[in-house]
Amino acid sequence: MQQYIIRRVLLNIVVIFLVITAVFIGLRATPGDFAVHQAASQVTAVHTMDEAIAVVRHDLGLDRPILEQYGSFVADFFRGDLGDSFITKQPVMAELKDRLAPSVELAILQILIAVVVSVPVGILSAVRQDTWLDYILRFFAIFWLGVPSFFVGILLLYFLARWAHWSPPITDYQDFFRNPWVNLQAMVLPAVVGGLAVGAIIMRFLRSQLLEVLRQDYVRTAWSKGLRERAVIMHHALKNALIPVLTVVGLLLAAVASGNVVLETLFNLPGLGAYVVNAAWQDDYPVVQGVVLLIATGLVFVNLLVDVAYAWLDPRIRYG
Numbered sequence: 668m669q670q671y672i673i674r675r676v677l678l679n680i681v682v683i684f685l686v687i688t689a690v691f692i693g694l695r696a697t698p699g700d701f702a703v704h705q706a707a708s709q710v711t712a713v714h715t716m717d718e719a720i721a722v723v724r725h726d727l728g729l730d731r732p733i734l735e736q737y738g739s740f741v742a743d744f745f746r747g748d749l750g751d752s753f754i755t756k757q758p759v760m761a762e763l764k765d766r767l768a769p770s771v772e773l774a775i776l777q778i779l780i781a782v783v784v785s786v787p788v789g790i791l792s793a794v795r796q797d798t799w800l801d802y803i804l805r806f807f808a809i810f811w812l813g814v815p816s817f818f819v820g821i822l823l824l825y826f827l828a829r830w831a832h833w834s835p836p837i838t839d840y841q842d843f844f845r846n847p848w849v850n851l852q853a854m855v856l857p858a859v860v861g862g863l864a865v866g867a868i869i870m871r872f873l874r875s876q877l878l879e880v881l882r883q884d885y886v887r888t889a890w891s892k893g894l895r896e897r898a899v900i901m902h903h904a905l906k907n908a909l910i911p912v913l914t915v916v917g918l919l920l921a922a923v924a925s926g927n928v929v930l931e932t933l934f935n936l937p938g939l940g941a942y943v944v945n946a947a948w949q950d951d952y953p954v955v956q957g958v959v960l961l962i963a964t965g966l967v968f969v970n971l972l973v974d975v976a977y978a979w980l981d982p983r984i985r986y987g
Contacts, residue, residue, distance in 0.1 A: 672975065679967045686963045687744060691737055694952050727753060744960065750953035754946070759957040763939070767961075770931065770938035772843060772850075773857055774923050778916070780862025781869055788866075789873030790900060796878060804870070811867035817929045820860045824933075827856075840937050857930040865919050872915050876908040883907075910977055917973035920966055 724730045728739075743750060749759040792804045811819075828834045835856055841849040880886060881904055889899045931940030939958050946954035 672971070675971050675974065679971060682967055683960070683964055684741075687741055687960060688737075690956050690959050691740055694955060695733070740956075749957035749960070752946075752954050753951045754949055754954075759953045762942070762954070763957055763961060766937055766939050766942050768842065769840065769936050770927060770940065773854060773861070773927055773931070773936065773938065774920070776854055776858035777862040777865060777923055777927075778920075780858055781866035781919075782916075784863065785866035785869035785873060789870040790877065790905070792870070793874045793877035793881065794896070794900065805874075808867040808870045811863050812871070816860045816864040817933055819864075820856060820930060820933050823856055823860065835934065840935075853934070853936065857927075857934045857936065861923065861927065861930055865923060868919060869912060869915060873908060873912050876911050877904060880904045880908045913973055913976055917970045920969055 721730070728736065740750070747760065749763070751757060752759055752762060755762070788804050788808070792801045792808075795801050824834060835853050840853055843850040886899060886904050889903045894903075927938070928940035928944060930936075931938040932944060935941070939962075943955055943958040945951075946958070
C-alpha cells in the first residue's frame with residue numbers, strides 16, 4: 668500500500684505539472700490583455716496608447732520572454748507563491764485563503780446532503796424494485812437530474828420571498844464559527860440545491876449497482892440462510908455496491924467545484940466562484956491561475972483518497 672501511495676503521489680505531481688502548463692498556455696492564448704485595459708488610465712503620462720501598454724506590461728512582467736515567465740510561474744507555484752493580483756496588487760494566496768472557507772463549506776454541505784439523501788433512497792429504490800415507491804423515488808431523481816440547479820435556486824428564492832416572506836442573508840456573510848445561525852441561513856439553499864442535484868446522480872448509480880449485486884450468488888446464499896433483509900443489504904450487498912459509487916463521488920467533486928461558481932454568484936457568497944468570475948472578466952491571470960490550480964490540486968489528491976478507500980470497502984483489493 669505504501670509503495671502504491673508513493674507512486675500515485677509522484678504521478679499526481681506530474682499531473683499537476685501538466686495542469687500548470689495547460690493553464691499558463693491557455694490563459695495567454697485567449698483573447699484579452701489586462702495591460703490594454705489598464706493602459707487607458709496611464710495614457711496621459713505618455714504620448715501614445717502603445718507606450719502606455721508597454722509601461723503596464725513592463726510593470727507586470729508581461730514583457731519578459733514567455734519561457735522565462737513560465738519558469739518563474741512554475742518555480743513560484745512549488746514554493747506556494749501564486750503571484751500577485753493585477754487588480755488588487757495583493758498576493759493571490761492570501762486572497763484565496765480569505766475566500767476558500769465559504770467554498771469548502773458549501774462543497775462539504777452539498778456532499779453530506781447528497782450522501783445522506785441518496786444512499787437510503789438508492790437502497791429503498793433497489794430493494795423495492797418496480798413498486799410504486801421505486802417509481803416515485805426514480806421520478807424525483809430524474810427531476811433533479813434534468814433541471815439545472817441554478818434554475819431551482821432562482822425558483823426557491825422567488826417562492827420563499829413571495830410566500831414565506833423570507834430570504835437568506837445574502838448581503839452579509841458570516842463565518843460559521845463566528846455566527847453559525849446566520850452562516851447556515853446563507854448556506855442552506857445553495858447546499859440543498861447543489862446537494863440534491865449531486866445526490867440524484869449518486870442515487871441512480873447506487874440503485875443500478877445494488878440491483879446487480881443483489882443478483883449475485885453469494886447474496887442469494889445469504890437469503891437462503893434465512894438472514895434478515897437488513898443484514899443481507901447492509902453486511903453483504905451494500906459495501907460491494909458502494910465501490911463504483913465511490914468512484915462517481917470522486918468525479919462529482921469536479922462537478923461540484925465548477926457548479927458552485929454559478930451558485931456562489933447567484934447567492935452572493937464570498938467564495939472562489941464570484942472571485943474567479945470577476946478575475947476572468949478583467950483578465951486577471953494570476954487569480955484565474957491560482958483558483959484553477961487550487962481546485963485541480965485538491966481534486967487530484969481527493970481521488971487518491973478515493974482509491975485508498977477501495978481497500979477499506981473490499982478487503983480483497985490489494986495494491987502492489
